[in-house]
Amino acid sequence: NNGTTVTAGILANKHKITWHTKKGEMHPNFYGSISQSSTVKVGTVPGGDLYVPFKNLLPLVNPVDLVIGGWDISAMNLGDAMKRAAVYDYDFQQVMYPYMKDFHPLPSIYYPDYIAANQSDRADNVIPGTDKQAHLEHIRADMRRFKEENHLDKVIVLWTANTERYSSIIPGVNDTAENLLKAIKNSESEVAPSTIFAVAAILEGNTYINGSPQNTFVPGVFELAEQHHTFIAGDDFKSGQTKIKSVLVDYLVSAGIKPASIASYNHLGNNDGKNLSSPQQFRSKEISKSGVVDDMVASNGILYPNHSHPDHLIVIKYIPFVGDSKRALDEYTSEIFNGGLNTISMHNTCEDSLLAAPLMIDLVVLSEICERITMSYEGSKGFEHFDSVLSILSYLLKAPEVPKGTPVVNALSKQRECIINIFRACIGLQPDNHMMLEYKKAQH
Known part of the structure; x- marks a missing residue:
């Protein structure tokens, strides 16, 4: 669903198409994208702040200039896959079908043990055999060919395929780069x-x-990326329920209110939900969703002494009828003044792919x-790139990976300020600390 949704969305903006719903004529946009649809404070003017579009702060790539390709275990062209996904309105699908029908995914890697058995009926476009070295070389060749045939400056590989089960971390197998290879x-x-794809991308730069x-990103992948000075980022798109949770829990804990119980229930009917109906795949998602409050809880030893933690439950169920319109129901029960309890209940209809x-x-x-x-800093011998693990992208990810030994930040406002302030530094502006002392001094 995500692949067809993002491809159709980019092409709709590129070709400036229009379509009709019961509300009338619609025009494409990039709403939901911080790089394309948000603004950044760059200074003050008399009476207020001065904001500019985020995309104008630095010379960012225009999404409509992206060349898109990919792999899928299903051979269905993207036009028909868009219809099957049923994310977009009918008229949008009709208008976009001619632009989408000629996109055919390359054969992908299919190891049945890693995704739910209910996905087997889609697996008609797979790289044959069980030789993982051959699969690695096949994917690397695909990447090189895509880059050469499209005359590209660089390639960025993004995994938006099925959730896999967790891989066991085994000494001698995936604990080092050498052992992983x-x-x-x-x-x-x-x-x-997904690890084969990650290794292929790293080896191709x-x-x-x-x-x-x-x-x-088993330990061997982290080490391999560091050896090849190649960037990796993950894990798991942070689009709906978890994004709200990272805001709300940050607010509660920062206000001195103690969340004691968090219950999060989801049901959805797209193929992601179908795959997650398998216990092993659900466990991967449960781990990803559960860790989002950890740093906020750890920040307040008054509310949570002795490493205590709120009760936190995640439930995901598959209900085909609702399709891509995922329902998220949350209940937050918090301890307040002198033994009181506060309960916040939320219902959120997350259009899963349109948010992702x-x-x-x-x-x-x-x-x-x-x-x-x-960047160059005191003591450095010259200008250096970011660490191989791009923790700057944490704002967009549920379970952000960070360089070894560095703190994980899940609070959404802190994650966004990280991006903004680094970008401000790139154009010679100081970090925005929101003190605004010029408005707080005594008036004479």
Whole structure:
């Protein structure tokens, strides 16, 4: 669903198409994308602040200039896949079908053990055999050919395929870069398809982004990316329920209110929901969703002494009828003044793919500019790139990966300010600390 949604969305903006709904004529936009539809404060003017479009702060890639290709275990062309996904309105599908029908996914890697058994009926476009080294070389060749045939400056690979089960971390198999490469040659069972793609991207010098919750980035992948000075980012798009949770819990804890119980229930009917109906794949998603409050809880030892933690439950159910319109129901029960309790209940209809597609655009656009940013600091011998793990992209990801030994930040406002202030530094502006002392001093 995500692949057809983001491709159709970019092409709709590129060709400036229009379509009709019961509300009238509609025009494409990039709403939901921080890089394309948000603004950034750059200073003050008499009586207020001065904002400019985020996309004008630095020379970002225009999404309509992206050349799109990819792999899928389903051979269905993107026009028909868009219709099957049923994310967009009927008239939009009719208008966009001629632009989408000639996109055919390349054969992909299919290891049945890693995704739900109910996905087997779609697996008609797979790279044959069980030789994982051959699969790695096949994917690398695909990447090189795509870059050459389209005369591209660079390639960025983004995983938006099915959630896989977790891979076991096994000494001698995936704990180091050397062992991981040997494990691929030996076709070890604990090398997932997404890890094959990650290794292929790293060896080709391409940034790799994991938009799903599984542990694609086993220790050997981190080490390999560092050795090849290639960027990786993950995990799992942060689009709906989890994004709100990261805001609300940050607010509650910062206000001195103690969330004691968080219950999050989801049901959805798209193929993601179908895949997540399998226990092993659900476990990957549960882990990704559960960790989002950890740093906020850890920040307040008054509310949570002795490493205590709120009760936190995640439930996901598959209900085909609702399709891509995921329902998210949350209940937050918090302890307040002198033994009181406060309960917040929320219902959120998350159009799953329409919320994820702008994040995919942002991840590509922002990771690309990160490839071009270098920095020099006191004690450095010259200008250096970011660490191989692009933690600057945490705002867009549920379970952000960070460089070894560095803190994980999940609070949404802090994550966004990180991006903004780094970009401000690139144009010679100081970080925005929101003190605004000029408005708080005594008036004489």
